[in-house]
Amino acid sequence: MPVSRRKFLATATAAAALSPLVGTSKPDFMKKPGFSLTVLATNWGFDGNYDAFCAKAKAEGYDGVEIWLPGSEKERDDLMNAVAKHGLRHAFLCGSGDADFAKHLKEFEKMLRDGVALKPLYFNCHSGRDWFNFEQGSRFVQLGLEVAKSSGVPVYHETHRGRLMFAAQITKQYMEAFPGLRLTLDISHWCAVHESLLEDQPETIKMALSRTDHIHARIGHQEGPQVNDPRAPEWASAVKAHFAWWDDVVKRKAVEGQPITVLTEFGPPTYLPTVPYTFQPLADQWEINVYMMKLFRERYK
Numbered sequence: 001m002p003v004s005r006r007k008f009l010a011t012a013t014a015a016a017a018l019s020p021l022v023g024t025s026k027p028d029f030m031k032k033p034g035f036s037l038t039v040l041a042t043n044w045g046f047d048g049n050y051d052a053f054c055a056k057a058k059a060e061g062y063d064g065v066e067i068w069l070p071g072s073e074k075e076r077d078d079l080m081n082a083v084a085k086h087g088l089r090h091a092f093l094c095g096s097g098d099a100d101f102a103k104h105l106k107e108f109e110k111m112l113r114d115g116v117a118l119k120p121l122y123f124n125c126h127s128g129r130d131w132f133n134f135e136q137g138s139r140f141v142q143l144g145l146e147v148a149k150s151s152g153v154p155v156y157h158e159t160h161r162g163r164l165m166f167a168a169q170i171t172k173q174y175m176e177a178f179p180g181l182r183l184t185l186d187i188s189h190w191c192a193v194h195e196s197l198l199e200d201q202p203e204t205i206k207m208a209l210s211r212t213d214h215i216h217a218r219i220g221h222q223e224g225p226q227v228n229d230p231r232a233p234e235w236a237s238a239v240k241a242h243f244a245w246w247d248d249v250v251k252r253k254a255v256e257g258q259p260i261t262v263l264t265e266f267g268p269p270t271y272l273p274t275v276p277y278t279f280q281p282l283a284d285q286w287e288i289n290v291y292m293m294k295l296f297r298e299r300y301k
Helices: 005-016 050-060 073-086 101-116 134-151 168-177 188-194 202-210 233-256 285-300
Strands: 036-042 064-068 089-095 123-126 155-158 183-185 212-216 259-264
Touching: 036 050, 036 089, 036 285, 050 064, 050 073, 050 285, 064 073, 073 089, 089 101, 101 123, 101 134, 123 134, 134 155, 134 168, 155 183, 155 212, 168 188, 168 202, 183 202, 202 212, 202 233, 212 233, 233 259, 233 285, 259 285
Parallel strands: 036 064, 036 259, 064 089, 089 123, 123 155, 183 212, 212 259
Antiparallel strands: none
């Protein structure tokens, strides 16, 4: 029997009010001095200028923002004025899309060098391309280590499809070759790449978790990098798997007395699935990211 739109929305609203972590106990671990949780907002999909974005992020309770390093001096001034005005921390995404290795590396280095002057909390790097060979990829890792050492700004390489760290077994090669390599864990990408919740790669996942200093809090599944709505009960197993990985990272940071940063990064259409023929998203991207921010606050702080 067909379900009316009104009944469907009422059911969905009631389901969304329930935490998908029901039945999962909060992790219990001692937090040493030095531990802190910093949750940042993304402007991916936000329709507005830096000031409007920062104002909204601050009003929701975010600690800061992570965005692509602005390309022009004016844009950088606008961003720095906005974060200062609203009392937010800032961090930068860096990367290039050029297919030519030499040009790609040059653009990547320029972004890092330019960004240092703006004193970000960290650099999150979309490093290289997935088809660059290991020798080429190693140049990006070496560069990141050099910039981090000379500037004091942490440089993290994101586990992202299309980039050097696109798959677990490839990332393992870089981790073994570079003990100083630090990661942004966006493990949702690996779920899609490996068509699994990674149950069959425990040692590699354990190594990646031990190298993680920054988390991108998006929940993927066996067939894609983003569930349509993490509040929906059908995604409970994927939600619990991701929080188990994140628990491991946060526990290590807490026990070591080190900070952890998190970006809530559910994306807009077409990362967010849409209704056919309409391009209308199945859920509200901003609302989901705020929901994820609150889950992290409740669970870890």
